[in-house]
Amino acid sequence: MITNISFLLNGDEISYDVKDHWTLLHLLREEMGLIGTKEGCGNGECGACTVIVDKLAVNSCLYLAVEADKKTIETIEGLASTEGSLHPLQQSFVDNGGIQCGFCSPGMIMSSKALLDENPDADREEIKHALAGNICRCTGYIQIFESVEAAKEMGGHDE
Amino acid sequence: MKEFKYLSPTSVEEAIDFHGQHSETARYIGGGTDVIVKLKDGWMEPDFLISLKKIQEMSELHKNNATGELSIGAMVTHATLEKSLMIQNEYPIIYDAVSNIGSLQVRNVGTIGGNLINAVPSADGAIPLIALDGMALLHGPDGERSAEVKDLFIAPYKTILKPGEILKKITIQPQAPHTGSAYIKFGRRAAMELPLIGIGVLLSLDDDLQTCTKARICLGVAGPIPIRAFDAEKLLAGKKINEEILIEAGKIAADESKVRDSVRGKAWHRKEMIRVQVKRMGLKCLEIIKDKN
Numbered sequence: 001m002i003t004n005i006s007f008l009l010n011g012d013e014i015s016y017d018v019k020d021h022w023t024l025l026h027l028l029r030e031e032m033g034l035i036g037t038k039e040g041c042g043n044g045e046c047g048a049c050t051v052i053v054d055k056l057a058v059n060s061c062l063y064l065a066v067e068a069d070k071k072t073i074e075t076i077e078g079l080a081s082t083e084g085s086l087h088p089l090q091q092s093f094v095d096n097g098g099i100q101c102g103f104c105s106p107g108m109i110m111s112s113k114a115l116l117d118e119n120p121d122a123d124r125e126e127i128k129h130a131l132a133g134n135i136c137r138c139t140g141y142i143q144i145f146e147s148v149e150a151a152k153e154m155g156g157h158d159e
Numbered sequence: 160m161k162e163f164k165y166l167s168p169t170s171v172e173e174a175i176d177f178h179g180q181h182s183e184t185a186r187y188i189g190g191g192t193d194v195i196v197k198l199k200d201g202w203m204e205p206d207f208l209i210s211l212k213k214i215q216e217m218s219e220l221h222k223n224n225a226t227g228e229l230s231i232g233a234m235v236t237h238a239t240l241e242k243s244l245m246i247q248n249e250y251p252i253i254y255d256a257v258s259n260i261g262s263l264q265v266r267n268v269g270t271i272g273g274n275l276i277n278a279v280p281s282a283d284g285a286i287p288l289i290a291l292d293g294m295a296l297l298h299g300p301d302g303e304r305s306a307e308v309k310d311l312f313i314a315p316y317k318t319i320l321k322p323g324e325i326l327k328k329i330t331i332q333p334q335a336p337h338t339g340s341a342y343i344k345f346g347r348r349a350a351m352e353l354p355l356i357g358i359g360v361l362l363s364l365d366d367d368l369q370t371c372t373k374a375r376i377c378l379g380v381a382g383p384i385p386i387r388a389f390d391a392e393k394l395l396a397g398k399k400i401n402e403e404i405l406i407e408a409g410k411i412a413a414d415e416s417k418v419r420d421s422v423r424g425k426a427w428h429r430k431e432m433i434r435v436q437v438k439r440m441g442l443k444c445l446e447i448i449k450d451k452n
Contacts, residue, residue, distance in 0.1 A: 001162055020165035020208070023195070043196050044265055045351060056238070056267040062195045063268065066165045067212065111263070132350035133262020 005069035010078025018065040025049045025060035027068070028075060036076035036106050040135070047134030050107035051075050057114035057130075076106035079113070088154035089113055089147075098147030100138035108134045112148045120152065160198050167210045171217070171298050171325055174209055178323040179300055181207045187325065189234055189273040192265050217272070217327060222249075227333030233272025233326045237284070241266060250331075251447060252287040252340035252359055259344050260284065262351055272326045275311060278318050278384070285312070285385045286359035287342055290375040291331045299324030309377075312384035335363040335372060337452070339444030345432050347423075355424040356380050356432050360440035362400060364448055369399045376408065376437055381429065382417035390415050391437065400445060402438065409437035 006015045009032075018027055028034045028051070037060060040048030044059040051060045052074035079087035089109050092098065099105045108131065115122050115130040122130070127148050136144060168174040178185050184206035188194045197203040211217055217234040222245060229250070231240070237257040240246050247254050260266055260274065260283050274284035275295070285308065293308040300323045308329060311318050320326065334340075340361040346352035357379030363372045374395035376388040391412040398404055418429035 001164055003165065019162065021160045021162045021198075023160075042199065044192055044261070047262060047264060050264055057264050058268050059192075059262075059264045062192050062265075064165065064191065064195070067191075067210070128350075129258075130263050133264045135351075 003066045003069075005066060007068045007070065008072045010074060016065075020064070020066050022065040023061055024051065024053075024058075024063040024065045024068055024073070027065040028060060034075055034077050038103055038106055040103070040107075045133075045135070046104075046107075047111060047131075048104055048107045050110045050134065052110055052114050055114065055117060057111045059133075074110070074113070076110060079109070087113075089116070089151045092151035092154060093144070093147045096147040096150050097143040098139065100136075104134060104136040104138075108136065108144055112151065116148070116152060122148075122152070124149070161201070161204050163198075163205050163208045165208050165210060167213045169213045169215070171214055171327060174211060174214065174325060175298065175300055175323055177207070177209050182322060185209055187211055190236060190268040190270045192261065192269040193273060193277050211325065219328075220246075229331040229333075231271060231329045231331070233275075233328055234270050235272075236268060236270055237261075237266035237274070238263065240271065249334075250287070250291065250340070252290055252342045252361060255342035256283040256287045256344065256357070256359070271329070275308070275329075276318050276320060276326050278312050278314075278316050280315050280383055280385075281353045281357065281380045282385065283342075283344055283354060283357055283379065286357050286377045286379045287340070288329055288331070289385055289387060290340060290342075290359040290361040290377045291334070292375070293329045293331050295329055296327045297324050298327045303327075309385070309387060315383050334361075337364040337366070337368060337448050338362070338373075339447030339451075340375075341440045341443040341447070343436050343440060345436060353423065354380055356418070356429045356436070357385075358433060358436040358440055360437060360444055362395070362441060362444040362448070364400065368448065368452060371395045371398055371400050374408075376412050378412065378416055378433060380418075381433060386416070388412035388415045388437075395441075400441070402442065405438040405441035408441065409434040412437045 038048040040046035042061050044062040049061040186205040187209050217232040219232045220235045222229045237260045241258045271284050289309040296305050342359040344354040345356050346354050359377040361375040374392045376391045391408040413430045413434040418426045420426050
């Protein structure tokens with residue numbers, strides 16, 4: 001029932017004994033203390049738990065931790081530089097009012113990052129399509145789309 | 160979630176073997192976007208979870224250039240289909256259906272095979288594959304067999320799959336030269352929605368670009384399982400296709416449907432939308448055919 005997995009988490013090589021029934025969300029939050037990733041619905045409908053697995057945005061609440069073996073995982077904790085300066089997407093969400101209560105922000109930003117990494121010139125329709133699985137109950141989404149568009153100009157993608 | 164042991168076989172045979180060893184207490188898992196929800200809710204409580212993710216051949220999407228046959232491994236994700244230029248160009252009805260399943264996060268992980276065998280009445284993935292006369296290849300303890308995708312479903316959440324059997328892939332034979340196809344997921348919201356009704360239409364025309372040589376009208380949420388509107392298809396076959404006859408086909412399809420009231424919508428509304436959308440999707444097929452000529 002316990003499997004040893006190794007994976008790359010925000011650039012660090014990790015080896016961990018995980019229980020087979022743990023979700024990736026459980027591993028990150030409850031076992032590793034990385035509480036930036038949020039649990040909303042737990043059923044893959046709200047996107048608060050979005051992380052990036054091998055360049056794809058996934059709901060970590062519906063992803064088994066054992067399946068992270070040999071994968072590259074990115075979470076919100078990996079975005080700011082070690083000196084503390086924010087990633088362009090984070091800065092843009094702050095500057096453009098893309099954040100109100102903040103609960104959806106880590107998921108919103110990770111979905112946005114996966115999009116811009118793949119498609120740095122994403123237009124409004126493509127942004128909407130990519131963020132359709134991230135629910136925000138505060139902003140009304142307009143400021144979020146504007147934040148992503150502004151981040152584009154700031155070079156908010158990884159090569 | 161109850162504890163289980165996770166097994167990851169690398170071949171279909173090995174997966175069936177694992178299932179045979181633990182048959183009463185084992186479940187297969189594909190992408191997991193449905194299965195993990197069921198595990199969390201306690202609807203499934205397996206001791207062994209057999210993942211199909213490491214079975215290479217089940218994740219392959221390719222078109223055989225010699226025969227023109229399209230082969231979609233059951234573990235191909237919705238996002239892989241959505242991003243495929245070949246699917247976008249040659250099988251627009253598949254693109255229409257998979258690009259609005261769940262969210263991007265779900266499409267990145269969820270698979271076309273899982274969408275089929277989960278067998279919900281609202282499965283978007285089933286409609287295009289039925290319209291394209293898809294064949295499902297099944298592999299189980301007793302060997303391989305195939306079935307038309309339209310015959311996979313028995314009732315909501317129930318397919319013809321026997322215990323231990325795996326849906327390996329779906330194959331689609333080449334379409335006639337002048338073929339257009341389109342699907343609409345009609346719902347109240349644009350995002351994160353199950354369809355109120357799903358309508359897929361496929362039309363093949365003769366070289367005169369008017370006479371219908373093949374028509375498929377497939378409906379989701381119009382009954383307990385995905386259905387084909389055979390009478391409406393019969394009306395179109397052999398006739399010259401124009402707006403008037405598509406309006407007539409829409410009426411017949413609406414009458415043929417077995418829609419009902421549910422929490423998401425009323426039967427009369429569903430019927431009206433079938434009537435209107437069969438015509439619109441038919442017109443879209445004509446446009447696609449025209450654009451290619």
